[in-house]
Amino acid sequence: MASRLGRLWRAVRHRSTFERDLDDELRFHLEARAADLERAGLPAADARRRARLEFGNPEAYQDRCRRSRQLHLLDDLIGDLRYAARSLRKDRLLSATILVTLALGIGATTATFSIFHAVLLRPLPFRDPERLMFVSAGGGRGDQLGRAFAPDFVEWRDGCRSCEEMAAWSGTWPTNISGGGEPDRVRVGHVTDRFFATLGFQPILGRGLPPDEEGRAFFGASASNVPRSIVLGYGLWQRRFGGDPGVLGRVIDVEGDPCTIVGVMPAGFTFPSEADAWIPTALGNTRGNAFLLVLTRLRDGATVAQAGAELSAIAARLGRTFPKTNKDLGVALVPLHEQMVGQVRRSLATLLGAVGFVLLIACANVASLLLAHAATRPREMAIRATLGAGRMRIVRQLLTESLLLAIAGGILGVLVASWLIATLLPAIPEAVPRLNAVTIDGPVLVFALVTSIGAGLLFGCAPLWRMLTGDLTSPLRGSTTSPVRGAARDRLRQTLVVAEIALALVLLIGAGLLFRSFVRLRTAPLGFEPARTLVASVTLPEVSYPTTADARRFYERALGRAAALPGVEAAGLVNALPLASSGARIRGDLKVEGRAVPEGAGWANKLVVGGDYFRAMGIPLVRGRSIDERDSAADGIAVSATLARRLFPNGDAIGKRLNIGFTSGPWREIAGIVGDVRQDEISAAPVRAVYQPYELVTDNRRWLLADVTFVLRTASDPERTIEALRAALREIDPALPLYDVSVMDRVVDRRISDPKFYASVAGGFSALALLLAAAGIHGLIACGVAQRTHEIGIRMALGATASGVRRMIVGEGMFLTSAGVVLGLASAWGLTRLLRSWVYEVTVTDPATFAALSAAVLVVALAACYVPARRATGIDPSRALRQE
């Protein structure tokens, strides 16, 4: 069998050689025969004629030779394709409708797959990425990685035998750099020395970071006169230094500290978080803050379980040695890829499933159109059958037509997909990683091709089924259209339309739930008033503002100037803007003077505020007086309402004293209680918070004041105040850049951009699905009306009223629609549970959503049926009856 296929394949490939050889061989025969005859005494011309006569018809024999090689299959295929193309050209409107339907379905599917592929299937750009693991301290909570204490990281690194390399980083921070050009703000990753080696990367220039260098601490200062090291990213090297290979050894200023350039990384390396450059992170030897994210490369041959067991043993030992900080603090290994894309995998897989529904509806529509088309040419098929075309031959012909359509639709679909990607990509949330890798490449094209062929086989089944279950030649014996069996009573097409309606309704309900959830998020009580609020951040360099007092002086002057700007109603500052992605996030336990706090009750966000922060942000004062009134002598702090209730259930919070320091600090009196604020997440309940005025920050806590955001409530348009604020601050310190300038509305919007994106994509898919389903039911009813002209004519001649006929036709359509809606509701009931973790304050079986969207489907279907029904009543009975 295989060798025969091989011969066939060779014959197909060497088709022209085959034909030439065949010609040569037959000609040789004729000439040799003629020569023999001539030798026997015939004249040359007679000999040739005689030879030809004896041979028979060479054309026929050549054809039989080809057939013995099964080459006719190829000829048949080409014939089929030509025939199919001709037949599709003949009905241009039908073909165009089918192609548009397929292009939309395949295009949407391919675009979604290209995102899915780039984000989830393509390997990470690191060496042997499957051996890279995050080491999550405490096992992590939910999707968050647990951060590790620096001394723990050192213990793990030195104690884990299954780990080839281990590195950590504390974060990537926006940083001012200068030297070698204009001052610039770049993203600097704070990493440990083996960071690059762990990921399997080498600098293209110089070396990596030196071991055991004390870098810039995450918090606070460490004044050292020795310049520290910095490694540049390729982009920064090109942009700022023009790709100069002599850049090594040069010293640049990083946040006012001199740093020596010791290396340049290759293009494309920007881990973590799109870093432009990397400096060493200070490890320190305390277990005060767990600030390190830890990454390891497993040794060749070591299993995750082995490494996990070794690390857990170390963690258990540390737990015994340092029970205060490390008790029951486990450790877990999380594959890098899983961590980077785990959160979006389900979202994207669900989207891919949703778009698969759209494609199914498109296929059902095309199948229905092809059935309608086949109904118009039963005679053609019958004639072909009578003329001797075998059943298989006609099957092949029909399949060829379907596949031709599918592949043409697929090519258009790829164009649609590339357009969609170009349009949609900028709208995709930042939370989806690795988006820069989305392109239409080989695997995506293969996907599009396979999808097209699959779709072609799927919708091609319908006309085949019709043909194989019917009697091919009957149309030749009877009339072309039977008045009783019109297309609207065509079971197969009815079933397809019911399925389309059901699928569309499921998608609509899914999208509806996401949309409702988005609206809930949009209108969730934030605890502050984002409108008309300008925000802008500064970072005070340690060199020019070495002490807390320096920072305090700057803020006092800045707040004074900002509050006096025209159009500003209130000006304040905070070190962690609500719902912003950056900023300090400091949480910990509080102590209450004179009594013990129940476990966990004193856990709160600790914020530093200044000026009229609460007024500027629109946070209501619940009780007491505002600490805005800046009388630092009173030691006044504010607490959020929930914290006050939690710590002082009897409602006597005002006047009590708290300690909010990390270890110990002065007691501060509660002056006011303010409203709860959704500080970290819109979808999560407000986190309890304590606010201390910046004036009260003690001298050894300068780092609490290093990064702050100014908040300005304006009378009208906050954007108009930006330049005035910039100018005012420049007068105080011309070298200080203002960054992350925005309005609070935008900050909030970014937080809901993910749900918004998913809701709108799902909305787009379901709108497309509804459109296709409406087109499907419209096509079915219109076709039925066209084929039942005769019947309708008789009815009207017999006295049926126009509205009666309309009711009959619309009734048929609505019966099918209702069946689809019932089926769709049942499926949605089962399927929407997949969305449970996506929605906020909406139940996935929300009756209002289910009811409203069912109604929407019914209304759209009603409109789609009414159009052909109206046309039906325009039928003139006498003309209709003559039509036969």
Add this chain to the structure above:
Amino acid sequence: MAQAEILPGTLDLLILKAVSLGELHGYGVLLRIQQISGGALLIEQGALYPALYRLEHQGLLDTEWGTSDNNRRAKYYRLTAAGRKRLKEETESWNRLVLAMGTALKATP
């Protein structure tokens, strides 16, 4: 001498037999069949070629381009091992058929 039309299905057997006696080109196969049958069999010359192609496709014949006696390029056919086996089987079955037919036709009432 009277010539007989060959029976359907026997052309393949004749070709295999002819080629088994030595490598031949298409026209040579024709001549050889006429020679070994004493010129008693009438063959439609063109019909030879679809049969040759079929046998080649079935792997019973091997082909090679060579030079003919009069220095012309010609395609030569040679029996493969499978072809030889087939020839043997077909010959036996043919002999059985002839024997059976002979016996049957000799029968008297």
